[in-house]
Amino acid sequence: EDQVTQSPEALRLQEGESSSLNCSYTVSGLRGLFWYRQDPGKGPEFLFTLYSAGEEKEKERLKATLTKKESFLHITAPKPEDSATYLCAVQASPTDSWGKLQFGAGTQVVVTP
Amino acid sequence: IAGITQAPTSQILAAGRRMTLRCTQDMRHNAMYWYRQDLGLGLRLIHYSNTAGTTGKGEVPDGYSVSRANTDDFPLTLASAVPSQTSVYFCASSATWDRGTTEAFFGQGTRLTVV
Numbered sequence: 001e002d003q004v005t006q007s008p009e010a011l012r013l014q015e016g017e018s019s020s021l022n023c024s025y026t027v028s029g030l031r032g033l034f035w036y037r038q039d040p041g042k043g044p045e046f047l048f049t050l051y052s053a054g055e056e057k058e059k060e061r062l063k064a065t066l067t068k069k070e071s072f073l074h075i076t077a078p079k080p081e082d083s084a085t086y087l088c089a090v091q092a093s094p095t096d097s098w099g100k101l102q103f104g105a106g107t108q109v110v111v112t113p
Numbered sequence: 114i115a116g117i118t119q120a121p122t123s124q125i126l127a128a129g130r131r132m133t134l135r136c137t138q139d140m141r142h143n144a145m146y147w148y149r150q151d152l153g154l155g156l157r158l159i160h161y162s163n164t165a166g167t168t169g170k171g172e173v174p175d176g177y178s179v180s181r182a183n184t185d186d187f188p189l190t191l192a193s194a195v196p197s198q199t200s201v202y203f204c205a206s207s208a209t210w211d212r213g214t215t216e217a218f219f220g221q222g223t224r225l226t227v228v
Contacts, residue, residue, distance in 0.1 A: 043219030043220050043221050043222050044203070046218065
């Protein structure tokens with residue numbers, strides 16, 4: 001059964017204190033791994049898609065990386081506006097319905113000034 | 114502004130009542146989805162549709178039904194609501210291509226409380 005596990009569940013950072021979030025997955029065949037940001041009371045907002053091991057994507061203070069078993073979201077010198085819940089999701093092999101995404105439970109990040 | 118519109122934004126519903134959550138997208142995406150989000154459980158797929166006229170069951174389909182009469186609309190119906198269906202419901206859509214899908218775009222959610 002496909003599984004996505006995110007750690008830690010919660011992370012409290014001082015402004016400027018860099019850190020990484022982990023997303024480990026077990027799927028029969030990875031088609032794509034997605035990172036989303038979710039603010040309280042809002043829907044998830046797309047950040048990155050990673051398709052193959054070794055791939056990296058960057059956006060402002062965020063950098064996502066992918067290996068064969070896990071993905072990391074690195075937050076460099078975070079600011080309070082980076083506070084949010086970060087969600088990881090995987091899309092399994094196209095032999096499965098490619099409409100399905102399996103989400104992790106998320107990591108809640110709080111950045112204090 | 115292009116995107117996904119969900120209605121209502123919140124609702125308190127008596128147990129046993131029927132309820133339809135509405136979802137409309139204007140991005141002409143082929144695929145649409147309904148998720149529910151519960152504390153500690155993350156987003157779980159209820160139903161999905163890869164193209165107009167087709168639907169499929171997700172991880173937690175029991176008690177819910179969907180239809181996809183056209184590209185833009187994907188309503189979710191609770192035939193007889195129960196308290197365990199209290200949740201935040203998100204509709205999403207994505208473009209599809211022959212080897213998969215692009216990223217999903219989400220609506221703002223419907224907060225449903227069944228009492």
